[in-house]
Amino acid sequence: MKFDELGLMPELLRAVADASYSEPTPIQAQAIPVILAGKDVLGGAQTGTGKTAGFTLPLLQRLARHGNTSPSPARHPVRALILCPTRELAMQVHDSVKTYGKHLPLRSCVIYGGVDMNAQLAELRQGREIVVATPGRLLDHVQQKSVAFNQVEVLVLDEADRMLDMGFIPDVKRILALLPKERQSLLFSATFSEEIKKLADNMLRAPQLIEVARRNAAADTVTHRVHPVKHEDKRALLAHLIRAQDLRQALVFVGTKHGAGRLAHYLERQGIEAHSIHGDKSQAQRTEALEAFKAGKVRVLVATDVAARGLDIDDLPHVINYELPHTPEDYIHRIGRTGRAGNTGDATSLVAAEERPRLAEIEKLLKRPIEQVAVPGFEPASVYHDPLDKRRRGRGGERKADTAPSRPARAPHPSREKVSASVIAKLGFDPSKPYEPSPSATTAETPATPPTHHRHRSRRPVPALLGGGPKKEPSSS
Numbered sequence: 375m376k377f378d379e380l381g382l383m384p385e386l387l388r389a390v391a392d393a394s395y396s397e398p399t400p401i402q403a404q405a406i407p408v409i410l411a412g413k414d415v416l417g418g419a420q421t422g423t424g425k426t427a428g429f430t431l432p433l434l435q436r437l438a439r440h441g442n443t444s445p446s447p448a449r450h451p452v453r454a455l456i457l458c459p460t461r462e463l464a465m466q467v468h469d470s471v472k473t474y475g476k477h478l479p480l481r482s483c484v485i486y487g488g489v490d491m492n493a494q495l496a497e498l499r500q501g502r503e504i505v506v507a508t509p510g511r512l513l514d515h516v517q518q519k520s521v522a523f524n525q526v527e528v529l530v531l532d533e534a535d536r537m538l539d540m541g542f543i544p545d546v547k548r549i550l551a552l553l554p555k556e557r558q559s560l561l562f563s564a565t566f567s568e569e570i571k572k573l574a575d576n577m578l579r580a581p582q583l584i585e586v587a588r589r590n591a592a593a594d595t596v597t598h599r600v601h602p603v604k605h606e607d608k609r610a611l612l613a614h615l616i617r618a619q620d621l622r623q624a625l626v627f628v629g630t631k632h633g634a635g636r637l638a639h640y641l642e643r644q645g646i647e648a649h650s651i652h653g654d655k656s657q658a659q660r661t662e663a664l665e666a667f668k669a670g671k672v673r674v675l676v677a678t679d680v681a682a683r684g685l686d687i688d689d690l691p692h693v694i695n696y697e698l699p700h701t702p703e704d705y706i707h708r709i710g711r712t713g714r715a716g717n718t719g720d721a722t723s724l725v726a727a728e729e730r731p732r733l734a735e736i737e738k739l740l741k742r743p744i745e746q747v748a749v750p751g752f753e754p755a756s757v758y759h760d761p762l763d764k765r766r767r768g769r770g771g772e773r774k775a776d777t778a779p780s781r782p783a784r785a786p787h788p789s790r791e792k793v794s795a796s797v798i799a800k801l802g803f804d805p806s807k808p809y810e811p812s813p814s815a816t817t818a819e820t821p822a823t824p825p826t827h828h829r830h831r832s833r834r835p836v837p838a839l840l841g842g843g844p845k846k847e848p849s850s851s
């Protein structure tokens with residue numbers, strides 16, 4: 375498939391050629407013709423799939439007829455609104471709008487909190503066809519009457535699940551209420567909970583579902599490893615691993631913003647250059663931390679999930695989960711930072727006893743157990759108990775000790791012990807069998823049906839996802 379087979383106008387094809395993209399990604403190939411046709415879209419895609427160009431290119435084409443060079447603000451009303459959960463993502467999306475729209479006379483701006491409103495106010499008053507914004511700051515502008523939405527033709531809600539996690543859905547609903555009913559709406563989300571489904575029901579009209587393979591399907595180049603450790607020994611173990619494995623560029627995930635700051639300080643005190651990035655940091659601090667990390671000036675970037683969302687890092691050799699995330703999808707999202715584009719990467723998790731249930735959920739989503747390696751000197755005193763535990767211990771019932779932590783190995787397949795039917799029923803797969811990707815995992819694209827192995831969350835076929843289908847769950851009413 376080539377870009378010029380998608381029905382894009384020459385100005386956009388030129389911009390794509392300028393960006394040196396040789397062919398559309400799967401989500402672009404699917405989404406561009408549908409959005410060009412004016413249809414609503416429910417997109418299941420994560421960052422890194424090329425989804426931004428997937429919606430930005432057709433959006434620009436749909437607005438191209440309004441392009442003009444008049445200095446009059448009245449000739450540049452807001453025609454498209456793109457809502458993003460974080461400043462970083464908003465900036466990235468806006469960069470894409472500028473990159474792909476550079477040969478079109480359309481104006482755009484980006485609106486986010488944490489910075490002075492005046493510059494944004496001036497831009498909005500001059501008139502902008504495309505506004506990329508985080509919801510809270512956009513509502514501030516609405517309150518100041520610096521922006522009107524009566525000419526909006528296209529609405530994009532990017533990373534809707536993050537919007538939900540961050541508590542932005544009420545703000546999003548307030549903004550939706552201000553938009554014309556006649557419009558095209560596009561909603562993108564990496565996961566589809568009941569709440570996202572409800573939002574999609576309210577926001578979209580006869581949407582087309584477009585899904586591309588989830589990262590767990592494509593992560594074969596990533597080595598997963600768990601180091602069991604007592605909670606209080608985690609930071610010392612982390613410092614040990616960074617030194618012993620001579621890690622040069624590691625992204626470390628923590629659960630809270632306070633934890634991020636504390637851990638970065640601890641590493642600094644240990645002589646390991648580290649920065650943290652979280653919601654309380656100013657935009658300038660975040661940008662500075664990211665630039666220093668990308669330039670190799672700091673070895674470790676400690677981040678919360680929220681702050682890491684939308685970080686413009688193409689590929690990283692090491693992702694470390696200092697704490698496991700609360701949802702298995704977030705694990706997939708975190709490790710999606712490594713092993714991209716066929717490169718190898720490692721995903722290391724420091725797991726305390728109380729995090730075992732979260733680990734079980736992650737293994738279930740990955741459809742395989744993760745190798746556990748106790749690092750000498752950091753072995754937890756207590757032995758964990760779970761159905762997989764027996765399988766992970768050696769013949770003598772001992773946990774495997776890591777004799778060479780500086781040489782990470784690809785996780786082997788679990789030993790071929792016979793596993794009881796009840797364990798298989800509980801896990802939803804047979805852990806004694808080699809991992810086999812689901813049919814959708816073997817290709818870059820999936821048909822319009824989300825994966826079904828994912829039983830703990832809502833993963834239903836398109837009509838059901840959109841509120842129809844043969845059987846409604848009680849909680850969706």
Ligand code: AMP
Binds near residue numbers: 423
């Ligand atoms: P996104 O998922 O939108 O955040 O995009 C991830 C990265 O892929 C960005 O750095 C884009 O510049 C890049 N990208 C988008 N589309 C293509 C394409 N068709 N070919 C190569 N790279 C692309």
